[in-house]
Each structure stands twice: as C-alpha cells, then as structure tokens.
Amino acid sequence: MSTVGFGNTLLRRRGVLPGFGAGFGLTLFYAGLLVLLPLGALILKASALGPRDVFRLVTDPRTLQAFQLTFGSSAVAGGVNALFGLLLAWVLVRYQFPGKSLVDALVDLPFALPTAVAGISLTSIYAENGSLGALLGKLGLKVAFTPLGVTVALIFVGIPFVVRTVQPVLEDLDRDVEEAAAVLGATRLQTFARVILPALFPALLTGFALAFARALGEYGSVVFISGNMPYKTEIVPLLIVTRLEQYDYAGATALACVMLLFSFLILLAVNLLQRWSRRGAPA
Numbered sequence: 001m002s003t004v005g006f007g008n009t010l011l012r013r014r015g016v017l018p019g020f021g022a023g024f025g026l027t028l029f030y031a032g033l034l035v036l037l038p039l040g041a042l043i044l045k046a047s048a049l050g051p052r053d054v055f056r057l058v059t060d061p062r063t064l065q066a067f068q069l070t071f072g073s074s075a076v077a078g079g080v081n082a083l084f085g086l087l088l089a090w091v092l093v094r095y096q097f098p099g100k101s102l103v104d105a106l107v108d109l110p111f112a113l114p115t116a117v118a119g120i121s122l123t124s125i126y127a128e129n130g131s132l133g134a135l136l137g138k139l140g141l142k143v144a145f146t147p148l149g150v151t152v153a154l155i156f157v158g159i160p161f162v163v164r165t166v167q168p169v170l171e172d173l174d175r176d177v178e179e180a181a182a183v184l185g186a187t188r189l190q191t192f193a194r195v196i197l198p199a200l201f202p203a204l205l206t207g208f209a210l211a212f213a214r215a216l217g218e219y220g221s222v223v224f225i226s227g228n229m230p231y232k233t234e235i236v237p238l239l240i241v242t243r244l245e246q247y248d249y250a251g252a253t254a255l256a257c258v259m260l261l262f263s264f265l266i267l268l269a270v271n272l273l274q275r276w277s278r279r280g281a282p283a
Contacts, residue, residue, distance in 0.1 A: 039260070046253040054254050062230055063239065063255065069147055070236040071262070074215035077154035082208040085162025086200070092163070093170045107164070110157045115220025122153055123225045145227030150235065153221040158211030165207035166200060173199055202274055209270040216263050 049057070057063060092104055110118065126133045126143035133144055143149045173196065181191040219237040226233040236259050243252040 043253075043257055045249060046257045048250040049254050054258070057251055057254055058258050062234070063236075065231050066234050066236045066239045067259070067262075069150065069233070070216060070259075071266075073147060073151045073154055073235075074212050076151050077158055077215050078208045078212035080151075080155050081158045081162045081211045082204055085159055085207055085211075086166055086204060088159070089163045089166040089170055093167060107160050110160050115157065115218065116224070118156060119153060119221040119224030122149070122156060122221065126152065126225065144225055145229070145233060147233060149225040149227075150222050150233060153225050154215040154218055157218055157221055158214050161210035161214060162204070162207030165210065166203050169200055169203040205270065205274045209267055209274070212270070213263065213267060216259070 046054070058067075088107065092100065092107075123144055124130055126136070126149060128134065128137050128142070128144070130144070133142075136143060141148075143152060177195055178191055181195050186194070217237065219235075219241070222235055223238055226235065226238075228234055228238055236255060240252045240255050240259075243249075243255065
C-alpha cells in the first residue's frame with residue numbers, strides 16, 4: 001500500500017504530460033511554425049507595396065464594395081445563426097421526437113460537405129428555375145446571384161458552430177433553477193430572459209464569433225451562388241483570387257493583410273465582450 005501511495009504521489013508530482021517548460025516550448029514552436037511564420041510571410045510580401053499603393057487599393061470602389069458585402073453578410077449570417085442555432089440546440093436538448101438522431105447528425109453536414117458541393121447545391125435550389133427559387137420568384141424575391149444568396153450560403157456553412165457550442169452548455173444547465181423561478185412566479189419569458197439566457201450568452205457569443213470567422217473566409221460555397229459580379233456580389237476572397245490569377249501577388253497579399261487586420265480587431269472585440277459577459281454570468 002505504501003508503495004502504491006508513493007507511486008501515486010510521484011505521478012501527481014511529475015505529471016503524465018511534459019512539464020511547463022517543455023509544453024510551453026512545444027506550443028510556441030507549433031504556433032510559430034503553423035501560424036506566425038505564414039502570417040509573417042504574408043505581411044512581408046504585402047510590404048512590397050507602399051502605404052499610398054495600399055491605401056489606393058483598399059479605397060478603390062470595387063474593393064470597398066467587396067469588403068462591405070463580405071463583412072456585412074458575415075455579420076448578418078452570424079446573427080441569424082445565433083438565433084436559429086440557439087433554437088435548434090434547445091429543441092435537440094429539451095425535446096424527444098422521432099428522427100432526433102437524424103436531425104442531430106444533419107447539423108454536422110456542413111462540416112463534412114465540400115464547400116463547392118454546397119455552393120452548387122444551393123445555387124441549383126435557389127436559382128430562378130430551382131425548386132425554391134421558382135417559388136420565391138413568384139413572390140418577387142430573388143436569392144441566387146444576389147447579396148441575399150451570399151448570406152444564405154454563409155448561414156448554411158455557419159449554423160453548426162452555434163449549435164455545437166451552445167448544445168453542451170444547455171445540457172449542463174440545471175433545470176432546478178428554472179423550476180425555482182417558476183415557483184417564485186416568473187413567467188416563461190422572464191425565466192428565459194433572466195435565468196437561461198445569461199447562462200447561455202457566453203457560449204452563444206462564442207458560437208457567433210466562430211460562425212462569423214468562418215463566414216469571413218468562406219469561398220467555395222459563395223463563389224457559385226453569388227454570380228461574382230463586380231460592385232454587386234463580389235466578396236473579398238474572390239477579389240484576392242482574381243488578383244492572384246492576374247499575377248498581382250503584392251496586391252492580393254495587401255488585401256489579405258487588410259482583411260486579416262479587420263477580422264482580428266472584430267474578433268478581439270467579440271472575445272473581450274465574451275470575457276465581460278462571463279464575469280456577470282450566473283454560476
């Protein structure tokens with residue numbers, strides 16, 4: 001018994017994984033090799049253009065429209081996914097119904113489906129001669145080859161991030177708190193707004209940030225349904241690819257750096273808001 005106790009103490013002292021020094025060193029090496037090195041090369045390549053050339057490139061009307069469509073559609077898609085992702089996670093956690101396992105598996109379909117296949121499928125469905133496109137066309141609503149189509153594609157690829165982020169938090173949420181609120185006279189809306197939503201808000205914000213980040217870099221599913229019309233449905237990733245095809249590597253990397261900067265600032269703001277919300281969230 002004493003030998004076993006000594007062995008357990010030694011195991012806890014030494015740990016199964018490498019110590020802080022080795023682990024921290026491997027983490028820095030991994031981050032530097034796979035993250036910092038490519039980003040450094042990107043910034044170095046973009047530095048071939050002077051500040052005036054970068055400013056002229058970014059303020060070009062075509063570029064401004066692409067940035068507006070990319071960030072605007074990504075924000076709208078993230079908000080829609082946050083709303084309906086919460087609803088879908090709630091249904092999967094709180095209710096039992098036939099085919100629940102199938103619905104739960106379909107949530108992950110955008111993860112496994114190639115983005116080009118998703119783009120072709122969405123385009124065929126929402127085109128004017130498609131099943132949904134023809135129906136919406138009678139109502140005067142056109143989806144394919146419009147900014148709305150871009151948003152629809154981004155919603156499709158981003159919904160799993162919200163569901164899979166909120167779902168485990170919702171499963172661990174203690175229902176006794178909800179019952180206590182009901183006993184104290186709270187309505188269902190008050191219980192949701194004051195008890196459930198504050199506990200879910202950090203996870204919901206994380207899901208929004210993940211869906212938003214995925215939408216910013218999405219290319220395959222958007223390039224088909226958007227129609228790629230300059231000044232109308234052209235996104236920044238497509239604009240970068242267009243410049244690469246024109247052998248304008250400096251211009252492409254400059255656009256990539258500007259988009260990287262704006263994306264980092266937005267995600268930093270979301271993370272700060274998430275940290276602030278976690279401080280006020282109920283335990």
